Amino acid sequence: MTDGTAIDPPLGLLAELTHRCPLSCPYCSNPENLDRRSGELDTETWKRVFAEAAALGVMQVHLSGGEPTARADIVEITAHCRDVGLYTNLITSGINVAGAKLDALADAGLDHVQISFQGDISDHADHVSGMQGSHARKLELAAQVTGLGLPLTVNAVIHRGNADRVREMVQFAVDLGARRIEIAHVQYYGWALRNRDALMPTAEQVRTSTAAVDQARADFAGQIVIDAVVPDYYARRPKPCVGGWGRRSLNVTPAGKVLPCHAAETIPHLTFPNVRDRSLSDIWHHSEAFNAYRGTDWMAEPCRSCDRRDVDFGGCRCQALAMTGDAGATDPACQLSPFHARMIELAETAVAEVEASPMDTRYDYRRFL
Amino acid sequence: MIGDATIPALPRGVRLREDQARGGFTLMAPERVLKLDPIANEVLKRIDGTATVAMIVDDLARTFAADRAQIDRDVKSMLQGLADKRLLDLTGND
Ligand code: SF4
Ligand code: SF4
Numbered sequence: 225m226t227d228g229t230a231i232d233p234p235l236g237l238l239a240e241l242t243h244r245c246p247l248s249c250p251y252c253s254n255p256e257n258l259d260r261r262s263g264e265l266d267t268e269t270w271k272r273v274f275a276e277a278a279a280l281g282v283m284q285v286h287l288s289g290g291e292p293t294a295r296a297d298i299v300e301i302t303a304h305c306r307d308v309g310l311y312t313n314l315i316t317s318g319i320n321v322a323g324a325k326l327d328a329l330a331d332a333g334l335d336h337v338q339i340s341f342q343g344d345i346s347d348h349a350d351h352v353s354g355m356q357g358s359h360a361r362k363l364e365l366a367a368q369v370t371g372l373g374l375p376l377t378v379n380a381v382i383h384r385g386n387a388d389r390v391r392e393m394v395q396f397a398v399d400l401g402a403r404r405i406e407i408a409h410v411q412y413y414g415w416a417l418r419n420r421d422a423l424m425p426t427a428e429q430v431r432t433s434t435a436a437v438d439q440a441r442a443d444f445a446g447q448i449v450i451d452a453v454v455p456d457y458y459a460r461r462p463k464p465c466v467g468g469w470g471r472r473s474l475n476v477t478p479a480g481k482v483l484p485c486h487a488a489e490t491i492p493h494l495t496f497p498n499v500r501d502r503s504l505s506d507i508w509h510h511s512e513a514f515n516a517y518r519g520t521d522w523m524a525e526p527c528r529s530c531d532r533r534d535v536d537f538g539g540c541r542c543q544a545l546a547m548t549g550d551a552g553a554t555d556p557a558c559q560l561s562p563f564h565a566r567m568i569e570l571a572e573t574a575v576a577e578v579e580a581s582p583m584d585t586r587y588d589y590r591r592f593l
Numbered sequence: 594m595i596g597d598a599t600i601p602a603l604p605r606g607v608r609l610r611e612d613q614a615r616g617g618f619t620l621m622a623p624e625r626v627l628k629l630d631p632i633a634n635e636v637l638k639r640i641d642g643t644a645t646v647a648m649i650v651d652d653l654a655r656t657f658a659a660d661r662a663q664i665d666r667d668v669k670s671m672l673q674g675l676a677d678k679r680l681l682d683l684t685g686n687d
Contacts, residue, residue, distance in 0.1 A: 233615070
C-alpha cells in the first residue's frame with residue numbers, strides 16, 4: 225500500500241448518473257445488479273461531487289450511465305459542471321434527447337456529445353439495442369448535434385456480430401459529420417460477461433478488424449479521428465488499465481460509490497468509499513481502495529522486476545482476479561503470466577462453434593433483475 | 594494547406610483553459626487534454642476567428658523579437674497538426 229499524499233490529481237471523472245436506460249445492449253458494462261432509481265444520488269450531492277472534482281484538478285467530466293438524460297436534472301447538472309470549469313462530455317444512447325432537451329443542454333454549456341451506435345445498418349443496430357426504431361432516433365440526434373456545431377463522437381462497440389463491419393462503421397461516422405469515432409472491443413464485465421459466448425470475436429476477426437482500423441486511419445486522415453481500443457486477450461503485453469490504478473481517472477456510480485475503474489467492484493476484498501460519507505479529495509488521496517494498487521510496491525513477480533512495470537502497471541486488476549483468483553497477480557493478457565496460455569485457450573473455446581451473425585439470437589439483454 | 598491568408602478558429606468543443614492544479618495552460622477537446630508549452634499557448638491565445646496566419650506570425654515576431662521565417666514555419670506546422678486532429682477549423686484557404 226502506498227501513501228496517497230504525493231499522488232497527482234486525476235484528469236477525468238466518469239459520472240454514472242443513473243443505470244436507467246431505454247436500451248438493453250447485451251454488451252453493456254453496467255453491473256448485473258443495476259442500481260435502482262431510489263438509490264441514486266440527489267442533485268445537490270452530484271453538484272458537490274463535481275465542485276470537489278474541479279477543485280481536486282479534474283479537467284473533464286463524462287456524464288454517462290445508463291442513459292444520463294434519464295435524469296430530470298441533467299440540464300442543471302450540465303450547467304453546474306460548466307460553472308465549476310469542467311469540460312463536459314455527454315455519453316448517450318441517443319434516445320429521448322433530440323429536440324428541446326439537446327438545445328437546453330447546449331445552452332447550458334455542454335462541450336461534446338458521444339452517441340453509441342449499435343451498427344451502421346438499422347436492422348442490425350435495432351437488434352442489438354433491443355429497441356425497434358432506436359437507430360433512426362440516434363440519427364436524428366446526430367444531425368442536431370452537428371447542426372449546432374457541437375463535436376460529435378460515434379461510439380462503436382465491436383463484437384462477434386459486427387467485427388467484420390469496422391470499415392463501414394467509420395464511413396458511417398464520416399457521413400454523419402462526426403469529428404471522432406471510438407472503436408472499442410467489448411470488455412467483459414457486467415452484462416457483457418454474461419453474454420461472452422455470443423460476443424467474443426475470433427482471433428481472425430480481431431486481426432482483420434485491427435487491420436481495418438489501420439487502413440481507415442490512413443484513408444480518412446484529417447477527416448475523422450479514430451480512437452481504437454483493441455482487445456488484449458490476443459495481445460502479448462497488457463494495456464495499462466485506466467492509465468494505471470488511481471492515476472488518471474475515477475468513476476462515481478449512481479449510488480455514489482467511487483471506483484478506480486468501472487469493474488473494480490468485482491474485487492471482493494476492497495471496500496469502495498462513498499461520496500455520501502467522504503470528500504472526493506479524501507477518497508482519491510487516502511482511501512484504502514485507491515491506494516491498494518497504486519505505484520509498483522504491491523507487485524509480485526514477474527511484474528516487480530519487469531522494465532515495463534511503469535508503462536502498463538501490470539495490466540488490469542479485475543482481469544487478473546477473474547483469471548487467477550488474485551487481483552494482485554500479473555494480468556494474464558501478459559505473455560509473462562503463467563496464466564496466459566489458459567486465457568488464450570478460454571478465448572478460443574468461447575468462440576468455437578457458432579457462425580458470426582449481426583442478428584445473433586443468443587443475447588441475454590440487459591434488464592433490471 | 595495553410596497559407597498566410599488562412600484564418601484559424603477553435604471549433605465549438607475545443608477551448609483553452611488554465612490548469613490551476615498542475616500549472617500552465619491546456620487545450621481541452623473531445624477526450625483530449627493537451628498540455629501546452631508556452632509557445633503553443635502564445636500561438637493559440639492569438640486565434641480569435643478573425644486573425645489570419647500572417648497577422649498571428651507578425652505579432653509573435655514583434656512580441657518576441659524573433660526570426661519571422663522561423664516562426665512562420667513553426668506556426669504553420671503546429672496549426673496543420675491541430676487541424677489534422679480536427680482540433681482547429683481553417684477558413685480563407687485558397
Ligand atoms: S451499453 Fe446500451 S444498455 Fe448499456 S447503458 Fe449504453 S446504451 Fe444503455
Ligand atoms: S510482467 Fe507485468 S509489468 Fe511486465 S509486461 Fe507483463 S504485466 Fe507488464
